[in-house]
Amino acid sequence: MLDVRGLKKVYEGSGRRVEAVRDLTFTVGAGELVCLVGPSGCGKTTLLKCVGGLLTPTGGEVLLEGRKVSGPPPGMAFVFQEYGRSLFPWMRVGENVELPLRQKDLGKARRRELVRDALESVGLADAVGAYPWQLSGGMQQRVAIARALAYEPRVLLMDEPFAAVDAQTRADLEDLVRGLWRERGITILFVTHDIDEAVYLGERVIVLSASPTVVREQLKVDLPVERDQLHTRVDPRFAELRTHVYEQIQAAKKGVVAS
């Protein structure tokens, strides 16, 4: 579904050369939910923007269903961390969700249907007529997720989407994402710095090294598909996986100091 091959990104500017991503290769299968986790500042956002076609990589390539990504492809939707700056404050919730659909060749009735369906899926059917700034942070991020869903992407890219919401809202949103993933069978690539979140959400966790980034380890999460905040998080297997990822990330951080 999604192939990342030898991805490399170097920022150059004002005499400074920063190698953010060195050499990344991984694949995401159709219908998979993969979490990317790495130490802070390891170029996760850069990586995701390259995958989404928002940044041009310095080397390597990204393939979506075999086709090279050279700009934002119509089959991908992005959910940003800064929900407050990603929704347009001059549009009501319904218009925000509908806006990307206007670029597609869809009839008005179909657009309406997609908007309603997407907002229902995130539990915000009543908020169609509200402005984003009238909603809480968690609700705004739900709207951003609904906008992505209505776009009917084959791949959903999520860039630390819950980093700015409180812990309880975050737990709800995590369950929402897992629920949507199971219901709709979309492929999700989820970037986070939160180890627990990565293990709880992902079917597979890709641990990244510190910047310049390479893949440090890929880990299959062999927890049951049915997960919930209460039981999954006290599962001994969850604790093992979490500890393992934690160790890997600690080692990744030390690796930087050593080199």
Add this chain to the structure above:
Amino acid sequence: MRRPLLRLVFAVALPALLVTVWWVASAGSTDVYWPPLRTILEAFPDVWTAERLRGDVLPSVLRLAGGYALAAVVGVALGTVIGSYRRVRAVCEPVLEFLRAVPPPVLVPVIMLFAGIGDTMKVTVIAAGCVWPVLLNTVEGVRAVDPVMAETARSYGITGVARLRKLVLRSASPQIFAGLRQALSIGIILMVISEMFAASNGLGFTIVQFQRGFAIPDMWTGILVLGLLGFLLSVVFQWVERRVLGWYHGLRASARRSP
């Protein structure tokens, strides 16, 4: 019910006080140039008949409307182009700074040379003065489009005209309105000045005529009409602004509530 009443009292209190002071201070005045307010108000209905409103106020207002509309369209269009492209901005900035620094009233004799002394000249003068605040504010507004919103638009394939209409102009609209507000008061000033130079009708022309004919109370009524016109236009402007920028005021109010 008490709240709106209180607001009305606050709004009316100071004007009422000023009028009273004027009334009392000028009550016994025998100075020809400084007639009692009573005399001025008595002259008012005789001077500003329906015919005069049609013959002098209407032409003035139409010139103002024409020049202002022209300035708004040109200012927003050019400002959007200049604000969108860094190269264009680098080329235009010094020229803009120079042109902005030229006081608009000195343009009247110059424009008279090219555009004659008819309505074209007056509309051109008003437009030439009003365009700068609109243009410069649009440039700033367009430049300040939030990068996250811009990326959101790009990732969802919102480009070209849709991007301009749904993102750039909407996001710049608070700045554009700030420019339009400044332009409105400049426009009224230029309307009067252009009519003082060469005209056969209009508010500015009429006031100068009264002054030259030593019809001093009539001249004062003309100044009152100008003040009232300015007030009325500003009320209309505020009404339009509240409609168009409702989202912006709401957003700011919600940001103040939860910093």
